[in-house]
Ligand SMILES: Nc1ncnc2c1ncn2[C@@H]1O[C@H](COP(=O)(O)OP(=O)(O)OP(=O)(O)O)[C@@H](O)[C@H]1O
């Protein structure tokens with residue numbers, strides 16, 4: 001399966017999008033290692049170039065500046081391929097960044113339900129957008145607002161409560177299926 005998925009991707013980038021906790025970073029890392037291509041996480045890349053954490057960036061410059069930086073970093077990351085690029089949860093929601101992603105490769109939405117996401121994000125309190133009175137409700141609000149936009153990704157994979165390796169296999173399968181469909185049409 002790995003070889004078929006690798007051939008299906010060709011020189012394109014594979015870009016994982018979706019809400020916080022969907023598994024973009026952890027599943028993306030496994031997918032890249034299966035495909036034997038480089039893995040980059042845009043949140044980590046932003047932290048590396050700015051020498052600040054995401055929480056510090058939000059606190060010092062606000063969300064708008066963070067989005068502008070995120071758009072620049074993602075545009076640069078997608079200039080060459082093949083790579084697996086896991087994005088931050090809000091990246092695909094930003095019009096400019098979404099255009100870079102569309103142009104830069106094949107996007108995959110890891111779609112999860114509220115309880116799966118909440119179980120995962122509740123374990124860490126590093127996400128600035130969830131520092132609210134009722135973070136679960138905030139997460140639900142983000143789901144409602146963002147799901148129609150994530151749905152514009154090229155592929156959708158349901159992020160279930162199964163091991164990350166199984167999720168990574170499902171991403172590879174989706175890649176192969178997409179290739180078959182485009183060859184048939
Ligand atoms: N399939 C899975 N099974 C169990 N735990 C998982 C699974 N996928 C992710 N996790 C765990 O959930 C947490 C969030 O996952 P991860 O950081 O990969 O999400 P993310 O989509 O990158 O989120 P963010 O947008 O905040 O970067 C991590 O602790 C990770 O280990």
Ligand SMILES: O=C(O)C1=C[C@@H](O)[C@@H](O)[C@H](O)C1
Nearest residue numbers: 020043054088089090127128
């Ligand atoms: O969903 C979001 O808007 C975010 C998700 C994280 O990956 C970080 O990029 C940041 O906390 C913003």
Ligand SMILES: [Mg+2]
Nearest residue numbers: 024025043087
């Ligand atoms: Mg991540």
